[in-house]
Amino acid sequence: MIYRILVLFSFLPFITNAQFQDHHQNRVIGAREKQLLIDSLIHTLKEGYVYPEIAKQIETRLYQLVAKGSYKSIDSAQAFCDTLSNQLVQWSDDKHLRLAFSYDTIANPTSENPPLPDFIRDFAVKNNYGFNKVQILDGNIGYINILGFFPMEEATQKGIACMEYVADTRALIIDLRENSGGFGAFCNFMLSYFFSSNPVHMLDMNFRREQKIEQSWSSFYVPGKRYLNKSVYVLTSASTFSAGEAFAYILQAQKRATVIGEATGGGANIGTLVKLSPHFVINLPTGTVVSPVTHKGWEKIGVQPDVKVSAGDALKAAQEKALNDLDYLRRK
Numbered sequence: 001m002i003y004r005i006l007v008l009f010s011f012l013p014f015i016t017n018a019q020f021q022d023h024h025q026n027r028v029i030g031a032r033e034k035q036l037l038i039d040s041l042i043h044t045l046k047e048g049y050v051y052p053e054i055a056k057q058i059e060t061r062l063y064q065l066v067a068k069g070s071y072k073s074i075d076s077a078q079a080f081c082d083t084l085s086n087q088l089v090q091w092s093d094d095k096h097l098r099l100a101f102s103y104d105t106i107a108n109p110t111s112e113n114p115p116l117p118d119f120i121r122d123f124a125v126k127n128n129y130g131f132n133k134v135q136i137l138d139g140n141i142g143y144i145n146i147l148g149f150f151p152m153e154e155a156t157q158k159g160i161a162c163m164e165y166v167a168d169t170r171a172l173i174i175d176l177r178e179n180s181g182g183f184g185a186f187c188n189f190m191l192s193y194f195f196s197s198n199p200v201h202m203l204d205m206n207f208r209r210e211q212k213i214e215q216s217w218s219s220f221y222v223p224g225k226r227y228l229n230k231s232v233y234v235l236t237s238a239s240t241f242s243a244g245e246a247f248a249y250i251l252q253a254q255k256r257a258t259v260i261g262e263a264t265g266g267g268a269n270i271g272t273l274v275k276l277s278p279h280f281v282i283n284l285p286t287g288t289v290v291s292p293v294t295h296k297g298w299e300k301i302g303v304q305p306d307v308k309v310s311a312g313d314a315l316k317a318a319q320e321k322a323l324n325d326l327d328y329l330r331r332k
Helices: 031-048 052-068 077-092 120-126 152-165 184-194 243-253 311-331
Strands: 097-103 131-137 141-146 172-176 203-206 212-217 231-236 257-260 270-277 280-290
Touching: 031 077, 031 120, 031 212, 031 270, 031 280, 052 077, 077 097, 077 152, 141 311, 152 184, 172 311, 184 212, 203 243, 212 311, 231 243, 243 257, 270 311
Parallel strands: 141 172, 172 231, 231 257
Antiparallel strands: 097 280, 131 141, 203 212, 203 280, 270 280
């Protein structure tokens, strides 16, 4: 059953990163459960994966390994999950295509917008729903560190508070170096603060199964002040992924921000969370995205920074550039 919790250009890499999982809780998985999981995985890929030819190749490889008994010695549910995830990524060259294991039974969705699974909510609560740090740096330069984008109902007030806090700064640094993605609707909401009330066409989303194209636009309304006519600097690293990349790519393409740091992870495909069994879910890429400005996306190539420095030096480089830019503007 598909969790319809991702809208617009949505991504859910939270389930793919070990920092969001509790490896202290595990369970034994038997042969029958492993076979049912593989069957469910193959069915799901054939039904909805964005690249049907790759889904067929994965089916062949999985059944070959099952026939050889390659999974017989694995009795840890987490280890089986990690094994399958690593194989899916290797065979597909798609970093979004991963499984996640939950020790607790994953509830069936009860609506089009079900609550967050517990293993994602735990990370959200511990990390202020993605807003890890907000402060004013020397020179009245704002700084916001965003670890991920959570659903609107969960994170909106945090985002509004952060933007209100930095509203009167002279420039803004947005740190996405540890941002591995999240939910597209909230990413869009935050992006809207950097554009006027006239909606901006940000992305085109191409869905394979539905054979349709949807557009992503900034919002004509945001609470509080918009952050306009001031410089914005976005920090990236090789770990910046998915919706974190979308945030950086859109601002860069629209010439609304300078990206500083490393090339990002290269995960642009649209993801949908699908429950495969009581304890396993998969982040299933179901579509691709294209910028109306660049006429391409960042899948497999990442967002290329305007100023290339190591991730560790990105904040210092951004601060120096912001101060230099402000001094230049003052002297004009």
